[in-house]
Amino acid sequence: MESLFAGCIGFLTACGVFLLLRGRTFPVVVGLTMLAYAVNLFLFSSGRLSTQGAAVLGTSETYADPLPQALVLTAIVIGFAMTAYLVILAIRARADLGNDHVDGKLPQQDGSRKESR
Amino acid sequence: MSHLIIAPILLPIFTALLIMLPPIHYSPVRRRWVSMISTVILLILTVCLLLQTRAEGVHFYALGDWRPPFGIILVADIFSVSMVCLTAILALGAICYGSAGEDEKGSFFHPLFQFQLMGINGAFLTGDLFNLFVFFEVLLIASYGLLVHAGGKNKTKAAVHYVVLNLAGSAVFLFSLGILYGTLGTLNIADMAVQVAQLPAENLMLVKSGGLLLLIVFALKAAILPLQFWLPATYSAASPPVAALFAVMTKIGVYALLRVYTTIFGEQAGPLAGMASAWLWPLGLATIMLGAIGVLASQDFRKLVANLVIISVGTLVTLVSLQSSAATSAVLFYTIHSTLVCGALFLLADVIASQRGKAGDRLVPGRRMAQPVLLGSLFLVAAISVAGLPPLSGFIGKLMILQAAVTPMQQLLLWGVVLLSSLMVLIGLSRAGSVLFWRVSGNDAGPERVLPLQSFALVWLLLAAPLMVAFAGPLTGLSYAAAEQMRDIENNITIILADKVNAGDQP
Numbered sequence: 001m002e003s004l005f006a007g008c009i010g011f012l013t014a015c016g017v018f019l020l021l022r023g024r025t026f027p028v029v030v031g032l033t034m035l036a037y038a039v040n041l042f043l044f045s046s047g048r049l050s051t052q053g054a055a056v057l058g059t060s061e062t063y064a065d066p067l068p069q070a071l072v073l074t075a076i077v078i079g080f081a082m083t084a085y086l087v088i089l090a091i092r093a094r095a096d097l098g099n100d101h102v103d104g105k106l107p108q109q110d111g112s113r114k115e116s117r
Numbered sequence: 118m119s120h121l122i123i124a125p126i127l128l129p130i131f132t133a134l135l136i137m138l139p140p141i142h143y144s145p146v147r148r149r150w151v152s153m154i155s156t157v158i159l160l161i162l163t164v165c166l167l168l169q170t171r172a173e174g175v176h177f178y179a180l181g182d183w184r185p186p187f188g189i190i191l192v193a194d195i196f197s198v199s200m201v202c203l204t205a206i207l208a209l210g211a212i213c214y215g216s217a218g219e220d221e222k223g224s225f226f227h228p229l230f231q232f233q234l235m236g237i238n239g240a241f242l243t244g245d246l247f248n249l250f251v252f253f254e255v256l257l258i259a260s261y262g263l264l265v266h267a268g269g270k271n272k273t274k275a276a277v278h279y280v281v282l283n284l285a286g287s288a289v290f291l292f293s294l295g296i297l298y299g300t301l302g303t304l305n306i307a308d309m310a311v312q313v314a315q316l317p318a319e320n321l322m323l324v325k326s327g328g329l330l331l332l333i334v335f336a337l338k339a340a341i342l343p344l345q346f347w348l349p350a351t352y353s354a355a356s357p358p359v360a361a362l363f364a365v366m367t368k369i370g371v372y373a374l375l376r377v378y379t380t381i382f383g384e385q386a387g388p389l390a391g392m393a394s395a396w397l398w399p400l401g402l403a404t405i406m407l408g409a410i411g412v413l414a415s416q417d418f419r420k421l422v423a424n425l426v427i428i429s430v431g432t433l434v435t436l437v438s439l440q441s442s443a444a445t446s447a448v449l450f451y452t453i454h455s456t457l458v459c460g461a462l463f464l465l466a467d468v469i470a471s472q473r474g475k476a477g478d479r480l481v482p483g484r485r486m487a488q489p490v491l492l493g494s495l496f497l498v499a500a501i502s503v504a505g506l507p508p509l510s511g512f513i514g515k516l517m518i519l520q521a522a523v524t525p526m527q528q529l530l531l532w533g534v535v536l537l538s539s540l541m542v543l544i545g546l547s548r549a550g551s552v553l554f555w556r557v558s559g560n561d562a563g564p565e566r567v568l569p570l571q572s573f574a575l576v577w578l579l580l581a582a583p584l585m586v587a588f589a590g591p592l593t594g595l596s597y598a599a600a601e602q603m604r605d606i607e608n609n610i611t612i613i614l615a616d617k618v619n620a621g622d623q624p
Contacts, residue, residue, distance in 0.1 A: 020285060025277065032284050039291040046299035068298065071247055075291055078254045082287070085261055086280050089273070092265070096273040102281065104274040 001049055005041070012038035023107070025090035025100050029083065036079035043072045121169060122178040122193045124162045125201050125238040128155060133231035149216040152227040156212050159234070160205040167198045171595075175602060175612050177244060184616040185244070186308035192244035192613065195599035196449060200241045200372055203453050204365050207460050207578070208234050214464050214574035215358035222267035222356070229266070233259035233362065240369050244613065246297070246304045249373065250290050253338070257283050260366065263359045264351065275347075275354035282347050286337040289330055296327030306380055307613040310606055313386045325389055328382055332393050335377070339370025339430050341397075342404045348427060349411065353419035357467035360419070361460035361578075367426060368452050371433045375448060375603075378437065383606055397438035402534045404431030409538035412545035418469065418478040421549055422462040425503055428538055429455035432518060435531060439521055445600035447517035450593060454510040454585055458503045461578035465495055468575070469553055471565045480552045487562040493554050495575055500546040502582035505539045510585035515539065517593070 012034050019031025047065030054060035055069060090100070097104040132155035141147045170176070170193045178191040212230060220226035236256025243249050264276045298304055300320045301312040316324060333344070340348040348367070352360050378393045386392075408431055411424030433452060436444040466478050469492055476483025486492060498509065505511035515535065522531040567575075585592060602609075 016288075020281075028281055032281065032288070035285065035288045039288045039295070043291055043295040043298075046295040048299075067304075068295075071294070071298070074247070074251060078251070078287075082254070082258065082280075082284055085258065086284065089261070089265070089276055089280055093273045093277050096268075096270050102277060104270075104277075 001051075005045060005049060009038050009041050009045070012041070023101055023103070025093060025102055028102060029086055029090060032086065033079075033083055036075075036083065040072050040075055040079070043075055044068055046071075119169065119176065120178070121162065121166050122176070122191045122242060123180075125159060125166070125205075125242065126191075126235055128159050128162065129231040129235040129238065133228040133235070136228045136231065137225075145221060148227050149220065152212050152231065153209070153216060155231070156205065156209045156234075160202070160209055163198065163202045163205045166193060167195070167202055169193075170195055170198045171598070175609050177613055185613050186303050186305040186617055189248050190244040190305065190613065191239075191242045192306075192609075193242065194602050194609070195595065196375075196445075196603045197241045197372075199449060199453070199595065199599060200368070201238050203456055204234065204237050204241070206581075207365055207456060208362060210457075210460060210464070210574040210578040211358040211361040213570050213577065214361065217568040217570040217574075219267070219356055219358055223265075225262065226266055229259045229262045230358075230362070232256075233263060235259075237365060237369060241372060244306050246306060246309065246377075247294055250287070250294060253290070253369075254287065256366070256369070257287075260359075260363065263362075264355050266359060267356045269354075271350075271354040272356075275351045278347050279351045282337065286334050289337075290334040293327045293330030293334065296323055296330065300324050300327065305613075306376065307610045308617070309381045310383070310385065311610055311614065313381055313389060316387065316389070321388060325392060328377070328389065328392060329396075331377055332374070332396060335370045335374045336400070337370070339367050339374065339434065340404075340427060341370075341430065341434055342400045342407060345404060345407070345427055345430075349420050349423040352423040352426060352463070353417070357464050360463040364426060364456050364460040364463065367430050368433070368456055371430060371437065371448070371452070374434065375437050375445065379440070379445070379603060380606055380609070383440075383604070385606055391440055394438040394440055397434050401431050401433075401435030401438055402530060404428075404434065405534050405538045407431070409541035409545075412542050415480070415545070415549075417480060418466045418549055418553065419463070421480075421545060422459060422466055425462065425542065426455075426459050428542065429459065432535065435534075436518060436521055439527070441521065441523070442597070442600045442604055443517075443523075444521040445603060446593070446596035447514070447521045449596035449599050450517050450585075451514040453592075454502070454514045454581065457578050457581040458499055458511070461495075461575055461581075462499050462503065464571070464575055464578070465492070465499060468492060468567055468571060469496075472563060473553070474563050480549055482552065482556040482558050485557040485560060485562045486554070487564070487566055489554055491567065491572070493550075495579060496550055496554070498579050498582055500550060502579075504543045504546055506543070508586060509582040510589075511582070513586060513589050513593075517596075 016031045016035030019027045047068035053062040053064035055064050055066040094100045099106050136148050136151055175194045180189045233256050236252050239252035261280050265272050300323045301309050337344045382389050384390050405428055408424045408427035415421035433448050436448045470478035472486040473483040502509035502511045505515035522528045
């Protein structure tokens, strides 16, 4: 279970970082979302992976660490709000700057402008 | 248990909510007054808290009375409370400036500003690493909103970069928190210090990687060399009162670095002691140089001030890496000085730009200013202070920095870099000042004048420069006390974890 879990987190992180480095805002948003998923799973695993462990006392033989679950919950809420803001900001940037590039200008457009100068 | 510690967090959040209620929200005048009066009350409360902390020493507030290390705690020591005080002083200046008209260029200026104050105060006061993350996010989301205040292409572009970078930074922060919690089993800063000291050898590398991931996060917030590229664009695009408040945001990164690498990975941490110093020392020095080059290369005044912020961050980070009481006290003194003066410079840049018409704050010959004497003298005070010339506060700050270096190698590098950067700042500011004030075309000045609230804000912030010299004795005494208290980790742990130790004694 550990290696599968670790592999999933690694894959999600790799995808997230790859998308984060793209030039347009939409892949960047998706990349950040994937990174947030990876990080949430990772935080969850910091309380060690165990099956059939209850978080509430007196209900089970084995107990899971409740704190990472609280941390993940907080991280999910914050990550969700931030992503929502980023989506709105990306739409605003598309309207203000006239394109959806992170740098606010298309690469080829930049080249031609340099030549005209 | 005194409830005063939580007041700097509760007051801004309730003020923000109050401002959004209809009777106040629909009246610009009421919004302004509520916001300003609340900030004055905040300032009074933080000064009370500072006096209390000086009298009682380190004390903490357990939220919901859940005792540490399990509950979230707020810790008041002289250093953190001084930073909260500094924030309140800066915020009062920024809000007064904003209330002169800047706040009406977009919506929700005052509530967002108060939320950001809440985040900043919380980040300074918290004694829990995950809570630090939460307060970082609170201040960041408020700053995202404030950054696009008043709108415009530049702001949107800067905001996209800023938001994406900080979201990536938050992800790294969470990764490192996961690693540290998984290995140490706690996120309470004092308890982490205890756990690190008795760390089993097989977890050593994991904790080290977690700790160094934190370094990346705080370096991003503080804008240290490889991660500082966002700062000039963001700070120069932000509207002036927001940029002035942002002057304290980089200092939060520095404060977090200091807190984490003094308390958790400090002298008692065994093999991990001082692991960040090897990184922070060269990066800090390089950041100072880069900022100084940026000052010389800047094409407009706001970018120049943003580069001054980078220099101050580099200086502070270099001091953090020295890990001594003298260096820590210099951090506090220099932070207070540089934050207030840089904040004032951002405001001044806007006043100058508005009086120069089309030329704005670009360093090109422009229209004659309407009030050259007033603005020129304010500029002179700020420039002398920020360049570190006697007789103003920057000089004492620089002196404390230079005295913090003890070994010959440190002296050679730190003195060389700091003094050279001061020279470059002096050249850059002289050039900027002579272009802005003397190379004017035509005789007709525009109709813009400095409004009373604006000049109050400028004078309020710039008063720090002479006052910090006049009261240099008590202030250096305060910063030495703060440094000694912060570095007395044993004592802090005993105070915060008293219950845990007692519980451990009972069978």
